[in-house]
Amino acid sequence: MSHSLPSFAGYGLGLRREHYRDFLETEVPVDFVEVISENYMVDGGQPRHILRQLRERHPVILHGVSMSIGSADGLKDAYLRRLRTLADEIQPLYVSDHVSWSRFAHFNSHDLLPLPYTEETLEVVCRNIHHAQEALGRPMLFENPSSYVSFAASAMSEAEFLAEMTRRTGCGLLLDINNVFVSAHNHGWDAEAYLRDIPPQCVRQIHLAGHTEGDGMLIDSHDQPVPGGVWSLYAKAIASFGQVATMIERDDNIPPLAELLDELAMARGFGRHLQEAA
Amino acid sequence: MLAQMQQNFQDWLVHAGNDTPSLLGLHATRGLAAYQNNYRTQLVNCLRASYPQLLAWMGEEAFLAVAIAHIDSHPPSAWTLDAYGADFGDSLRTLYPHNPDLRELAWIEWALSDAFVAADAATMALAQLAEVDWDAAHLQLAPSLRQHTLTTNAAVIWSALVDGVAPPEAQMLEVPAGVIVWRREFTSRLMQVDAIEHAALLALRDDDRFDALCAALVEELGEQDGVARAGALLANWIGAGLVVGVSAVG
Incomplete structure (x- = not known):
């Protein structure tokens, strides 16, 4: 691999179609933009054209949802x-994707499905990450998933799994604070202990998002503003990991851009507070 | 072990059975329904987004019934969710064998979306044409061009739905009609073409020589009209961005 993972302590947003015009016709105060890779992995047409224009204005992060890094039968x-x-x-x-699986053999669920945290899974995931990083010619980031079930076979915690995954492959982590919050609630984990088990030097990016509650479970719906509990956990995270690329991730119930920028301003405020306290 | 779990999990997602969770080796299963719900909701939403006019034409209830049947019979396999609805017409044919308007409307919507992200084509400089040896010329069609033969007035229905006016009743055409879909710059377009133009464009996929096009049209229309029609078609195709390159390379 010819690239390394740069450090970048800026603040950005996930690009959604509803905001194309804002991003192309006005000066949106962001330090980077994240796009869903698959939306632009097309042969041509307007999506690629827009992304090229956007790239002239901002650094871009490619965030995928379909690599299926946990597929037992390898990558495509x-x-x-x-x-x-x-x-x-x-x-x-x-370039990032998720620690999950969505495809096996000819079936592709297009969902981020959970993995048991076992040595076998670790070997599969690490083999696939090596394959992906070689094919792409660059190291990747992988995001902790939100999950709603756990496996009896799991022999290590999710944070221990992620730490060992980064050690074996050289990949970085995209830490989704909302996913930590959601999974900790659903499984009765200690979210702060989770953060303590994450190797700080591996965290390159943070996602902030909202969730919904139903039937005693939290669902990672990305359709609500970032709630207070996630902000509190974010403050603890950056106290441990320092300022890294941080963004608001909203996938549904998309509000006007100004509302997302207000949330991003809050994230910046946490970063400033951290600097002032240092 | 991991492979078996993934096989079992996907079987459970596809068949929605009650007995499979025990095969997944789960410690806590309370949230399992969230995955089944996500899987199906996402696929239904994908079909709704892919076929907005068909949804309006059929109505919510009928569309949802076909979507559910399609999800049960066509588990997703493509690399991108956007490709999931590609064979929705199969389910429409199965459930509504006597309503070709439905699958033809579906064809139109899918072709327009497909053309929207088809490979880009270079813009052809008109100055190029002055130097072309037409006896040896090959025509390059736009990568976004899709063709179909309609047996119903689905194209008229689609246009009315897009324009927000009352669509006509579905009708069989007296004679099947050719339609083309292609993208010009960033906009996908739909156009009905006559039988001669439809056949000419289809023939170009097998033999892209301009003189073969002329020969076919001369055989169909006679020497004078055939050559004139070939010239007129070519001029229109270049103007519309259907032909995006002319070369004399054999």
Whole structure:
């Protein structure tokens, strides 16, 4: 691999179609923009054109949802080639995906499904990460998932799994604070202990998002503002990891851009507070 | 172990049975329903987003019934969720065998979306044409071009739905009609074409030589009209961005 993972302590937003015009026609005060890779892994047309225009204005992070890094039968080279073509053109700040699986054999659920945290899973995931990083010619970031079930076979905690995964592969972490909050609630974990088990030097990016509650479970719906509990956990996270690329992730019930910028301003405020306290 | 769990999990997602969770080796299963719900909701939403006019034409209840049947019979396999609705027409044919307007409307919507992200084509400089040896010229069609033969007035229905006016009743056409979909710059377009143009564009996929096009049209229309029609078609195709390159390379 010819690239390394840069450090970048800026504040950004996930680009959604509802805000294309804002981003292309006005000066949006963000330090980077994250896009869903698959939306732009197309042959041509307006999506690629918009991304090229956007790239002229901002650093871009390619965030994927379909690599399926936990697939026991490996990764699809055709997918990796498409992603490589996009990454070579866009020269992203980071390329990321999730610690989950969505595809096995010919079936693709298009959902981020949970993994048991076992040595076998670790070997599969690390083998796949090596494959992906070689194919892309760059190290990647992987995001902790939110989960609603746990496996009897799990032999280590999620944080221990992520730490060992980064150690074996050299990948970085995209830490989704909302996912930590959601999974900790659903499984009765200690969210702060989770953060303590994450190797600080591996965290390159943070996602902040909202969730909904139903039937005693929290669902990672990304359709609400970032709630207070997630902000509190974020403050503890950056106290441990320092300021890293931080963004608001909203996938549904998309509000006007100004509302997301207000949330981003809150994140910046936490960062400033951390600097002043140092 | 991991492979078996993933096989069991996907079987459970697809068949929605009650007995499979025990095969997944789960410690806590309370949240398992969230995955089943996410899987199905996401696929229904994908179909709704892919076929907005068909949804309006069929109505919510009928569309949802086909969507559910489609999800049960066509588990997703493509690398991207956006490709999931590609064979929705199969389910429409199965459930509504006597309503070709439905699958033809679906074809139109899918082709428009497909063309929207098809490969870009270079813009052709008109100055290029002055130097072309037409006897040896090859025509390059736009990568976004899709063609279909309609048996119903689905194109008229689609246009009315998009324009927000009352669509006509579905009708069989007296004679099947060709339609083309392609993208010009960033906009996908739908156009009905006559039988001669439809056949000419289809033939170009197998033989892209301009003189073969002329020969076919001369055989169909006679020497004078055939050559004139070939010239007129080519001029229109270049103007509309349907032909995006002319080369003499053999």
